[in-house]
Amino acid sequence: MVAQAGKDLLLKLDRAGDGTFVSVAGLRSRRFALNANPIDITDAESTGRWRELLAGASTRHASLSGSGLFRDKASAEEVRAAFFAGALCNWQIILPGFGTLEGPFHLSALEYSGDYRSEVTFEISLESAGALTFTQLS
Template sequence: MTAQKGKDLLLKLHNGSGYETVAGLRSKRLAFNAETVDITDSESAGRWRELLGGAGIQRASMTASGIFKDQASDATVRSAFFAGALVEAQIVIPDFGTLAGPFQISALEYSGQHNGEVTFEIVLESGGAITFGAAA
């Protein structure tokens, strides 16, 4: 596998009639986390921490920032945030596959300099099971 272009990592949100690519993203970061469940007790071998496998909560989060390039994706992001609703999202990782599932936009920030463009940053947190489909 060769190096992949960062611009090909895509975030798509379902707008009620289909998946729409969130336009204008300049940077994106996808993270997976799993909580651990500590089962260490006074009889743990050598006082080493023991963990209970498969018991922690898993989650996915995505942080993205950029500039709004079209009114449609701006409206999709904004309405999902203000509704506090879970939105079906697809995260396309080039030559790897697509992650899909319910996400909530937990943060939406706008910023801008007097001599520059308006930028935004969003944070999405998984709100249910995430599925993975390998690239064809």
């Protein structure tokens, strides 16, 4: 993956649950992580007591965190409603030069902050909550 502008990583929400994704915020900073936790099969007879892992098996999850400004009042209300409902919503993450990741995420944190001389900003954290699909950019 060649260098890309950080502003090109987009976060979109399927508001109506119909597969139509809309950008909800202008994220100024963002972090996206894919993780695969290995399955440990070590037992008393493992050679030299070295840890053994089960090949081809792991528990995968994705997480995204970021901070910025909501796109508009409707976006702020939609994200806030999803948080208070504890709803699992379909989100889409567009990774420039890589592809699109899409699927259900749990909105695990929503924080607001502001300085008396500037706008109110927010921080958001999402954790995957099911199978995700990946579409490679062509």
